[in-house]
Amino acid sequence: MKKNICLLPGDGIGPEILAEGVRALKAVAAKFGHEFVFEEALIGGAAIDATGEPLPAVTVEKCLKADAVYLASVGGPKWDEIPPEKRPEKGLLGIRKQMGLFANLRPAMLLPELAGACLLRSDIAARGLDLIVVRELTGDIYFGEPRGLETRDGLRTGYNTMIYNEEEIRRIARVAFETASRRRNKVCSVEKSNVLETSRLWKAVVQEVHADFPGVELSHMYVDNAAMQLVRDPSQFDVILTGNIFGDILSDEASVITGSLGMLPSASMGASGPGLFEPIHGSAPDIAGQDKANPLATILSAAMMLRLGLGMPAEADAIEQAVRAVLREGYRTVDIMEDGMTAVGCARMGELVAERI
Ligand code: IPM
Numbered sequence: 001m002k003k004n005i006c007l008l009p010g011d012g013i014g015p016e017i018l019a020e021g022v023r024a025l026k027a028v029a030a031k032f033g034h035e036f037v038f039e040e041a042l043i044g045g046a047a048i049d050a051t052g053e054p055l056p057a058v059t060v061e062k063c064l065k066a067d068a069v070y071l072a073s074v075g076g077p078k079w080d081e082i083p084p085e086k087r088p089e090k091g092l093l094g095i096r097k098q099m100g101l102f103a104n105l106r107p108a109m110l111l112p113e114l115a116g117a118c119l120l121r122s123d124i125a126a127r128g129l130d131l132i133v134v135r136e137l138t139g140d141i142y143f144g145e146p147r148g149l150e151t152r153d154g155l156r157t158g159y160n161t162m163i164y165n166e167e168e169i170r171r172i173a174r175v176a177f178e179t180a181s182r183r184r185n186k187v188c189s190v191e192k193s194n195v196l197e198t199s200r201l202w203k204a205v206v207q208e209v210h211a212d213f214p215g216v217e218l219s220h221m222y223v224d225n226a227a228m229q230l231v232r233d234p235s236q237f238d239v240i241l242t243g244n245i246f247g248d249i250l251s252d253e254a255s256v257i258t259g260s261l262g263m264l265p266s267a268s269m270g271a272s273g274p275g276l277f278e279p280i281h282g283s284a285p286d287i288a289g290q291d292k293a294n295p296l297a298t299i300l301s302a303a304m305m306l307r308l309g310l311g312m313p314a315e316a317d318a319i320e321q322a323v324r325a326v327l328r329e330g331y332r333t334v335d336i337m338e339d340g341m342t343a344v345g346c347a348r349m350g351e352l353v354a355e356r357i
């Protein structure tokens with residue numbers, strides 16, 4: 001099959017990790033007889049430097065025309081002083097919104113090969129951690145109006161609006177139930193309905209959608225409790241369904257407790273059109289250009305692209321198995337280094353995975 005993939009290398013370690021993801025995809029193409037055509041576009045700080053805009057119109061055009069979008073990371077201290085509406089992060093929020101990517105899937109799991117890196121007490125880790133955060137991505141307080149900064153009664157005042165309509169909740173709830181039915185059939189909907197009207201609507205709509213998925217067990221949890229339960233006993237979760245801001249926070253928490261933030265991929269999908277696939281970690285400007293970054297989250301994001309975006313499950317398996325083989329053989333980048341393992345840089349790690357594909 002021939003597929004067009006739009007590459008968004010972005011900032012910091014972005015270009016070096018994305019190069020390793022592309023290497024893995026080329027290995028997959030060779031092995032399975034596909035043709036992947038890659039086209040690059042600018043986003044984030046790199047786009048600001050070249051054009052003055054974090055998300056040039058031509059980038060959006062290229063992304064919408066592609067079969068899948070493959071993003072590395074955006075942002076860095078160089079652009080911290082820029083006004084908020086022009087910052088690199090606006091590029092990321094803009095591409096999500098303009099591509100209609102309302103469903104963000106963020107798996108967090110404890111690979112047996114990396115059990116030693118887990119931040120949890122060993123008896124808690126022994127119960128397992130294999131969950132996926134299904135985060136709504138184009139609504140909530142991130143995009144809600146009105147928003148602003150102004151002076152009220154002589155005081156500088158900032159405000160944002162947490163807002164969801166029932167259709168926005170319905171479509172993300174469906175994604176969560178469908179995801180659970182391919183996993184362990186459990187959805188935990190996370191909100192703050194003891195305080196927020198938005199959350200009361202969220203809970204009611206999720207319960208309505210649940211009627212269509214009788215085989216999936218539904219539970220509800222307040223977000224503060226969910227944050228606590230994630231550390232106390234993450235084995236209780238299969239699919240966590242939540243809104244944009246709660247999902248932002250909980251997905252960082254879920255991923256960091258595995259001890260391997262540099263390992264975790266994500267997918268962002270719309271109702272139709274191309275999906276966007278990216279590692280969940282940031283641009284790590286402190287180690288950019290030093291061949292130290294861990295490319296595995298990016299490489300595993302290519303596996304999510306193949307499985308969810310391009311309908312190539314066997315090809316996705318080939319990448320995931322190659323990554324696990326490399327870890328079993330004891331190769332580690334510095335972020336996941338343990339005694340007795342072989343330290344490798346970003347490019348070498350990418351080569352090792354490609355060889356095993
Ligand atoms: C994420 C990031 C982004 C978000 C930032 C960079 C805008 O934290 O993808 O989780 O808040 O969504």
Ligand code: MG
Nearest residue numbers: 248249251252
């Ligand atoms: Mg985040």
